[in-house]
Amino acid sequence: MHVIADLEKRFEEVWAGDTEFIPELGGRPDMLCYCATELRTGQSIRLWEDRLGDRPPHRFDDGAAFICFTAMAECGCFLSRGWPLPKNVIDLSPMFRCYINGREPPAAGKGLIGALNHFGFDTVGEKYKDDMRKRILEGRPFSQEERAKILDYCFSDVIQLGPLLEKLLAHVDLDRGLHWGEFAAVSAVMEHNGVPLNLDVIRDLQDKHAWAFIRDALVPKINEQYGPRQNRRVALER
Numbered sequence: 001m002h003v004i005a006d007l008e009k010r011f012e013e014v015w016a017g018d019t020e021f022i023p024e025l026g027g028r029p030d031m032l033c034y035c036a037t038e039l040r041t042g043q044s045i046r047l048w049e050d051r052l053g054d055r056p057p058h059r060f061d062d063g064a065a066f067i068c069f070t071a072m073a074e075c076g077c078f079l080s081r082g083w084p085l086p087k088n089v090i091d092l093s094p095m096f097r098c099y100i101n102g103r104e105p106p107a108a109g110k111g112l113i114g115a116l117n118h119f120g121f122d123t124v125g126e127k128y129k130d131d132m133r134k135r136i137l138e139g140r141p142f143s144q145e146e147r148a149k150i151l152d153y154c155f156s157d158v159i160q161l162g163p164l165l166e167k168l169l170a171h172v173d174l175d176r177g178l179h180w181g182e183f184a185a186v187s188a189v190m191e192h193n194g195v196p197l198n199l200d201v202i203r204d205l206q207d208k209h210a211w212a213f214i215r216d217a218l219v220p221k222i223n224e225q226y227g228p229r230q231n232r233r234v235a236l237e238r
Contacts (some may be wrong), residue, residue, distance in 0.1 A: 007021035007039075011088065014039045014061040016077070021156045022060045022139055028192060032136065033147075035155040039067075039162045046151045052068070052081060060086040067161045069093050071181055075188035089181030092161060097169045116160055119167045126225040153201050183190040 007014045010111040017036035034148045036045045036058060036235070045057050056078070060066065066086035068074045075085050096115040100106070106114035108126060116123045132153045135146065142150065204210050 006169070010174075011065040013059050014067065015058050016158050016165075017045075017074065017155045018068060018154050019074050020074070020136055020150055020159075021077050021080075022136060027079040029077050031075070031081055031152055032142075032152055034077075035151060035158045036157075037158055037162075042157070046155055048147055048151065054082055056083045056086075060084055062087045064118055065089065065090055065178075066181075067092065069115070069157070069161065069164075071184035072188045072191065075185045076192060079188060079192040079196060085185050088178060089185045090165065090174075090177050091181040091184045092164055092168060094166075094180040094184070095172045095177050099168055099171045110163075112157060112160070115164060118211055119164065121163060123160075126151065128153075135152045139154040 015036050015038050017034065019029075019031055019035075022031055022032045031052065032049050034045065034052060034057065037043065038058070043082050047057060058064070060083070060160050064086070065088045066074075069091070071089050071091035075089070078085060092115065093111075096109055096118075100118070102108060106118045108114040108117050113123045113126055113129060132150065136150065136216045205214070
């Protein structure tokens with residue numbers, strides 16, 4: 001693929017990767033597995049959680065690029081494992097959304113399946129994807145057969161990322177993609193750290209009467225300064 005040749009000019013290794021994880025409400029992702037492939041050599045990695053370790057299984061440094069779809073999810077999993085973030089992230093999700101902007105949206109949505117369908121690639125199918133997600137969300141324990149199926153499912157996404165990137169780079173330049181990937185990685189750090197809270201004040205704000213008092217005191221001042229009601233009336237009159 002010519003995209004690999006283009007990337008080789010800038011990076012010594014180009015890895016496409018994907019994770020599967022159990023989301024935790026208000027918490028950090030519980031990473032189950034990681035699959036990746038190096039696009040030039042074809043070297044592949046398929047690791048269940050008991051083999052993930054405390055360091056990334058391949059290069060994340062300046063000499064390597066990391067391709068994924070929805071980098072906040074992947075980077076959030078890396079952070080939950082204590083791994084450093086990849087230095088060069090190429091997130092295909094914002095690249096596809098940029099490309100599809102102004103075009104007819106895919107019937108399967110703007111996620112990975114929608115992007116693959118749009119460019120004519122084979123996919124695992126929405127029903128299969130939904131079934132696998134449902135089983136993952138049900139959580140542990142997983143049988144050996146289920147582990148193998150989840151790893152196969154994860155890797156089936158990985159092998160599509162290189163061809164998808166090649167299609168998208170015909171419409172979105174690499175530097176812009178790297179910039180968006182950097183933003184997604186930084187956003188994952190913000191999500192990982194969470195919103196800083198003053199624990200003394202938050203207890204008062206959790207009281208519904210105190211919050212109602214604060215809201216009713218602030219809203220008139222905000223309306224007076226920014227005029228949302230006035231702006232809404234003008235918009236309706238138009």
